[in-house]
Amino acid sequence: MYGVIDASIITRMVVSELGSVRRSTWHDGDRRWIGYWFAPKDQCDFYGNCGPNSNCNPYDAGQFECTCLPGLEPKSPGDWNLGDGSAGCVRRGGVSVCRSGEGFVKVARVKVPDTSKARANMSLNLKECKEECLRDCSCTAYASASESLGGSGCLTWHGNLVDTRTFADLGQDLYIRVDAIELGTPISTIKDRDDGPRGNRDVPLFDLSTIASATNNFSVLNKLGQGGFGSVYKGIMDNGLEIAVKRLSKLSGQGAEEFKNEVRLIAKLQHRNLVRILGCCVEEDEKMLIYEYLPNKSLDAFLFDKTRRSLLDWRKRLEIASGLARGLLYLHQDSRLRIIHRDLKASNVLLDEEMNPMISDFSMARICGGDQIQGNTNRVVGTYGYMSSEYAMEGIFSIKSDVYSFGVLLLEIISGKRNSAYYHENPSSNLVGHAWELWKEGNCEDAIDESMGDSCTKEEALRCIQIGLLCVQEFVDDRPNMSTVVLMLANNDVALASLKRPAYVFKSKHHGTNLSASDGTASLNDITVSTVEGR
Incomplete structure (x- = not known):
């Protein structure tokens, strides 16, 4: 008793x-x-x-x-x-x-x-x-x-x-x-040079048989999407918990180091606008990441779909943009690590049941030191159309590279059109170039997605277009940091700087082809690995 x-x-x-x-x-x-x-x-x-x-x-x-x-x-x-x-x-x-x-x-x-x-x-x-x-x-x-x-x-x-x-x-x-x-059996993530005794969080390690059972042996009926990395499957654990399984292809460009990098990073990040990892599976020649399942899949599944885009009214689009800005601010400034994502795009933004955005895919992310804000690499990775010019052409990446990607994504959210697949009268142009030309002509209303109808506040939308163009300016120092972007999105009384020419690449040969594989699919976690050799 x-x-x-x-x-x-x-x-x-x-x-x-x-x-x-x-x-x-x-x-x-x-x-x-x-x-x-x-x-x-x-x-x-x-x-x-x-x-x-x-x-x-x-x-x-x-x-x-x-x-x-x-x-x-x-x-x-x-x-x-x-x-x-x-x-x-x-x-x-x-x-x-x-x-x-x-x-x-x-x-x-x-x-x-x-x-x-x-x-x-x-x-x-x-x-x-x-x-x-x-x-x-x-x-x-x-x-x-x-x-x-x-x-x-x-x-x-x-x-x-x-x-x-x-x-x-x-x-x-x-x-x-x-x-x-x-x-799941805990495994320790890779130790970073900046980690203290508690810098590593254990990540549950699951048996292949457990994940195979949850996904009905990776049935095609459970498949949520596919990209250059491999496939994503929906699974249901024995306790009823729904999961999303990112199964790396054996031919994937994401090798062991990228896989470990993603596990290491996501395990340490805790923010409502970042996807949460539940565990991983490393067995035989299989490498898999297990995430929380987000029922509304990715942002591109709504934003670029002719029928579903109307479900995103102006208020929801603004909430999504603001959530993404806060998530990036956390990565750049508020987390224990300074992290540059390097592959922010619509297909790497997942939506929960309430359409709240979560940034996913940290396989290409880089950790910088506490005071470091940029680095360089001879292997440029990411997605064509979202890359800043200094990164794509010179291999120089920084927190401002992510700011550029956010600016492109913000313009896509407002217009409902892809940057790398938008062609106006000039077939070699893109959404960034088109928005810039409209801005100079004073006709930015033409860039606003008509499917939002009366829900759209014209003044707010035009202000957000200007914020997007500020983020994609050619020179790094002219772009705002994410703390400023969060403030500009949240407070209409904050004055915006005057615009300078954006950095956008004309490339008529590819006509908007995504160099990181199938970015156009409506997948839950269209995580891709692309390589562009730096000059």
């Missing part, structure tokens, strides 16, 4: 390594309680320092002391990355507990969460405690009530887990309830 937790158990859980302790005793009927006050030795000694559902570890010098417990992610990623963990953590993707295939992940050497939120059953051993917790949908964690007595007694928590912290030597094991997707 459940009862009051023995005071000696609380003493062992709370007092270890907490500095000087003063004890007092008080009575509540027939129950005797013991209270303790202590002098804090570090940040983790302050109650709830890292918010609910997190663990506080003070022992990694120079690192943020807060980490989310297994299966959870920061509730407020922006604050979290600034070193404020007070908002705590929530379940990844809003996945709720009590689904088939669930289990527990052990967190070792901790002071268990606030025991006032726990239930005690001293008649159960640890194995029986696990079974008891698994049967109760509200149970979020369990632990032994007395590890020193061979694991006797059972503590279970129901709801948020508050005030968990790591000890260097003492402490006990806490078992956190997680969804089946979290139970």
